[in-house]
Amino acid sequence: MSSPSRVDLLLDLxxxxxxxxxxxxxxxxxxxFLEEDVAFSSIAQNEIGHARALYELAARELGTDAxxxxxxxxxxxxxxAPLVELRRLEWAxxxxxxxxxxxxxxxxxxxxxxxxxxxxxxxxxxxxxxxVYHRIHAEMWVDRLLGSDExxxxxxxxxxxxxxxxxxxxxxxxxxxxxTRVEAKLGRPLPDADAVPRGEHxxxxxxxxxxxxxxxxxxxxxxxx
Amino acid sequence: xxxxxxxxxxxxALPTTDAVWGAFGEIxxxxxxxxxxxDLGVVRDVRIEESCVHVEFTPTFMGCPALDMMRSQMxxxxxxxxxxxxxxxxxxxxxxxxxxxxxxxxxxxxAGFAPPTPRAPEPxxxxxxxxxxxxxxxxxxxxTRLENLFGPTPCRSLRYCDDCRQPFEQFKTI
Numbered sequence: 001m002s003s004p005s006r007v008d009l010l011l012d013l014x015x016x017x018x019x020x021x022x023x024x025x026x027x028x029x030x031x032x033f034l035e036e037d038v039a040f041s042s043i044a045q046n047e048i049g050h051a052r053a054l055y056e057l058a059a060r061e062l063g064t065d066a067x068x069x070x071x072x073x074x075x076x077x078x079x080x081a082p083l084v085e086l087r088r089l090e091w092a093x094x095x096x097x098x099x100x101x102x103x104x105x106x107x108x109x110x111x112x113x114x115x116x117x118x119x120x121x122x123x124x125x126x127x128x129x130x131x132v133y134h135r136i137h138a139e140m141w142v143d144r145l146l147g148s149d150e151x152x153x154x155x156x157x158x159x160x161x162x163x164x165x166x167x168x169x170x171x172x173x174x175x176x177x178x179x180t181r182v183e184a185k186l187g188r189p190l191p192d193a194d195a196v197p198r199g200e201h202x203x204x205x206x207x208x209x210x211x212x213x214x215x216x217x218x219x220x221x222x223x224x225x
Numbered sequence: 226x227x228x229x230x231x232x233x234x235x236x237x238a239l240p241t242t243d244a245v246w247g248a249f250g251e252i253x254x255x256x257x258x259x260x261x262x263x264d265l266g267v268v269r270d271v272r273i274e275e276s277c278v279h280v281e282f283t284p285t286f287m288g289c290p291a292l293d294m295m296r297s298q299m300x301x302x303x304x305x306x307x308x309x310x311x312x313x314x315x316x317x318x319x320x321x322x323x324x325x326x327x328x329x330x331x332x333x334x335x336a337g338f339a340p341p342t343p344r345a346p347e348p349x350x351x352x353x354x355x356x357x358x359x360x361x362x363x364x365x366x367x368x369t370r371l372e373n374l375f376g377p378t379p380c381r382s383l384r385y386c387d388d389c390r391q392p393f394e395q396f397k398t399i
Contacts, residue, residue, distance in 0.1 A: 035373045035375075038373055038377070038383075039373060039375040041375075042376070042378075042379055046286065046287065046379050047288070049286065049287035049288025049289065050287050052287070052288075053284075053287050053316050056316070118317075119316075119317070122316065122317030122319075123317070123318075125317075126317065126318045127287065129318070129321065129348075129399040130286060130287065130288075130379070132349065132399075133374055133375070136349070136350065136351045136354070136374060137375070139351070140351055140374075
């Protein structure tokens with residue numbers, strides 16, 4: 001299997017962070033309680049900040065600007081993993097997705113931080129400093145739900161549903177590490193599953209992009225605000 | 226010089242690096258105006274190159290909306306000194322909360338923001354954040370507890386002091 005180009009790798013990361021950032025922001029104003037309203041809004045802001053920096057690197061190679069890369073591509077060209085595209089405004093699924101994504105992302109960042117591409121190593125190390133807090137938050141919630149009679153079955157069901165999607169965040173060679181970490185936390189084997197791969201988009205992505213880019217598309221070219 | 230060179234007129238007197246640092250020391254952080262961008266440690270280098278004032282700027286938290294404003298304020302300050310700015314955003318891993326100066330940390334505390342704890346070799350854990358000694362900026366007590374890992378901006382957590390019964394914002398360590 002050939003390795004993806006540098007731009008594709010940057011876009012894998014950037015698209016995941018942008019789309020998940022948008023999904024996280026959907027809890028702004030309606031989370032179960034105020035602390036989580038603040039937390040998911042702040043996490044969304046971080047993820048979109050990471051996406052922006054990664055799009056800037058990609059844009060430099062593509063000879064364009066970050067906003068064009070982020071917002072002007074056709075749906076089929078997005079490289080996001082289907083895990084981040086799903087619209088799941090339900091708490092157990094939100095926590096399941098949050099924790100699965102952060103666990104997978106941590107594995108991916110660990111490998112990229114030691115890249116021989118100094119720029120990629122630097123930016124992923126910087127991103128990882130902030131992701132530490134996302135992981136603490138996700139694990140805190142997993143522990144909290146696993147420790148409750150109502151939460152545990154709901155979280156377990158959500159994790160089983162999203163597991164094939166979680167595998168799709170990572171390349172083949174990193175998936176066994178994700179299995180190890182998730183099984184260690186849950187204390188049970190995960191269902192056998194085929195990964196839902198990157199690029200096989202959920203219908204929710206088109207709806208998300210339609211909404212996300214509506215203002216940009218409505219403005220005349222060159223508008224500034 | 227060629228007309229498409231972004232830098233200014235080489236015959237004009239250039240500002241000194243000291244003057245540029247001095248002007249940057251007057252630029253407040255747009256979100257926490259009690260400290261300057263120099264206190265914050267985001268200016269990594271100032272060099273006079275040819276007829277440009279070249280600045281290396283390392284962002285703090287990547288989603289911080291104040292970054293664009295800091296950048297344009299640095300450019301304005303350089304122009305105010307008669308220089309032509311060239312601000313390079315360095316997206317590497319060189320900024321951490323340890324770059325905030327001692328003076329900056331005191332200014333934060335005086336304004337009611339608990340400054341970041343020093344960065345340890347290993348990233349923080351929930352146990353440390355819940356049980357560690359975080360000092361209330363109002364009364365100096367360490368009988369404080371974590372209310373929320375996240376706060377009003379990416380750089381802050383929310384804590385509560387059980388002694389003086391005041392909530393406060395704790396700068397995250399990254």
